[in-house]
Amino acid sequence: MAKRPPTIPDSELDVLKVLWERGHATVREALETLREAGREWSYATVATLLDRLEGKGLVTSDRRELAFVYRPAITDQEVRQRRVSSLVDKLYEGEPGLLVLHLLKSHPLNPVQAKEVRAVLDGMLGDSSKKRDKDR
Amino acid sequence: MAKRPPTIPDSELDVLKVLWERGHATVREALETLREAGREWSYATVATLLDRLEGKGLVTSDRRELAFVYRPAITDQEVRQRRVSSLVDKLYEGEPGLLVLHLLKSHPLNPVQAKEVRAVLDGMLGDSSKKRDKDR
DNA sequence: GACCTTGTGAGACAATTGTCTTAGGATAAA
DNA sequence: TTTATCCTAAGACAATTGTCTCACAAGGTC
Numbered sequence: 001m002a003k004r005p006p007t008i009p010d011s012e013l014d015v016l017k018v019l020w021e022r023g024h025a026t027v028r029e030a031l032e033t034l035r036e037a038g039r040e041w042s043y044a045t046v047a048t049l050l051d052r053l054e055g056k057g058l059v060t061s062d063r064r065e066l067a068f069v070y071r072p073a074i075t076d077q078e079v080r081q082r083r084v085s086s087l088v089d090k091l092y093e094g095e096p097g098l099l100v101l102h103l104l105k106s107h108p109l110n111p112v113q114a115k116e117v118r119a120v121l122d123g124m125l126g127d128s129s130k131k132r133d134k135d136r
Numbered sequence: 137m138a139k140r141p142p143t144i145p146d147s148e149l150d151v152l153k154v155l156w157e158r159g160h161a162t163v164r165e166a167l168e169t170l171r172e173a174g175r176e177w178s179y180a181t182v183a184t185l186l187d188r189l190e191g192k193g194l195v196t197s198d199r200r201e202l203a204f205v206y207r208p209a210i211t212d213q214e215v216r217q218r219r220v221s222s223l224v225d226k227l228y229e230g231e232p233g234l235l236v237l238h239l240l241k242s243h244p245l246n247p248v249q250a251k252e253v254r255a256v257l258d259g260m261l262g263d264s265s266k267k268r269d270k271d272r
Numbered sequence: 273g274a275c276c277t278t279g280t281g282a283g284a285c286a287a288t289t290g291t292c293t294t295a296g297g298a299t300a301a302a
Numbered sequence: 303t304t305t306a307t308c309c310t311a312a313g314a315c316a317a318t319t320g321t322c323t324c325a326c327a328a329g330g331t332c
Contacts, residue, residue, distance in 0.1 A: 001211075005268075007288085009288080009289055009290080010226065010290095011196050011289075011290060011291090012261035012289090013226065013227075021187055022323095022331090027309080028308080028309085029173070030284095032200075038296095041290095041291075042291070042292060042293090043309090044291080044292055044293075044294095044328090045290075045291050045292065047310075047311095048290085048291075048292085049290090049291095049310090051311095052288095052289090053312095054166045066298075066299070066308070066309060067308080067309060067310085067311080069308085072258070076227075079227065080150070080227050080228075080238060081242060082237065082241060083223055083227060084186070084223070084242070084243070087219055087220070087223060088243065090146065090149065091149075091195060091212075091215065091216050091219060092216075095240050095248030095249075096243035096245060097245045097250075097252070097253065098238055099220070099245070099251060100236055100240070100245065100249070100253050101249075101252065101256065101274090102216060102220065103220060103232050103235060103236055103239075104215060104236070104253065104256050104260065105256070106220070107220070107221075107224065107234045107272070108232075108260065109232060109236065110233065111236075111261060113231070113233030113237075114261050115239065116233070116258055117233065117236050117237060117257060118239065118254060118257050118258075118261075119236065119248055120240050120241070120254060121240065122254075124240065124244065124250055125247060125251070127137065134269075136172070142319090143318085144320080145320080146319090146320095147319075147321090148319090150282095151319055161277075163280090164278080164279085177320095177321080177322095178321070178322060179278095179279090179320080180322055180323075181320075181321050181322065183279085183280075183281095184320085184321075184322085185320090185321095187280095188318095195314095202278070202279065202328075202329075203278080203279060203280090204279085204280080216289090231315060239330095252332095
């Protein structure tokens with residue numbers, strides 16, 4: 001019975017992001033980074049959030065010198081993965097294609113990205129199914 | 137100051153989905169549909185959820201005969217829109233393209249969808265930017 | 273009328289989230 | 303060593319979410 005992955009509330013996510021960016025941080029360092037990013041939290045709030053993240057196994061801590069140093073124990077990719085899968089399951093009938101279509105329609109890409117995406121798609125489809133008749 | 141849109145917890149979303157499917161429903165009808173879909177909720181729970189949804193302005197109710205009849209006041213598209221935007225903002229630096237790329241890599245599409253997506257992209261890019269050199 | 277069946281209203285209650293206060297241990301500075 | 307700092311521990315507290323219980327009203331049934 002795999003217990004389902006812990007939820008990551010937004011506030012905790014913001015803290016986690018700091019750890020991803022910096023690799024590791026003490027409470028105070030995280031606080032400062034967050035301040036710079038516009039989050040007006042108190043020291044204790046950040047400490048609580050790191051604590052909760054540790055409780056969920058999403059960060060680890062080890063005591064160096066005075067303060068605890070926290071490091072992420074989950075990657076940003078992993079978190080994205082979870083969020084996306086959950087979104088697809090909940091609102092797109094488990095069909096990632098529907099989400100992609102929706103995205104393209106409602107959130108237009110810039111040309112550079114669009115091309116990049118198309119390249120990936122071409123790769124995925126493989127030559128046989130392409131409609132590049134001219135090449136024949 | 138537009139007050140930010142209300143959050144829609146998962147349980148409420150499940151109820152909302154029933155209304156989208158059916159167009160409208162009483163508490164009992166919603167309960168039954170949910171039961172069929174595997175949700176083992178009590179009548180009161182569904183009533184509470186509909187009530188909360190109404191409090192948030194996401195459904196309306198009018199009393200026909202005995203029971204209240206609830207109808208969605210927000211479309212599924214709207215909800216999807218919100219969730220996707222929030223995801224993009226929170227985990228993809230506001231760049232929908234990054235999400236699309238991620239999706240394609242981690243959740244492969246079936247060929248039909250892939251082609252459909254490519255068609256949309258081609259439309260979006262317009263002829264000028266295509267790399268169909270052969271046409272020149 | 274006395275009784276069910278359905279439905280609503282009003283809350284209860286625990287878990288999670290968002291934020292902070294306060295007390296006390298270590299460390300560094302005077 | 304007295305003070306001023308910085309850190310953690312412990313928990314407070316309100317809002318939101320997930321679920322439910324219970325009392326009571328309105329409509330049928332015998």
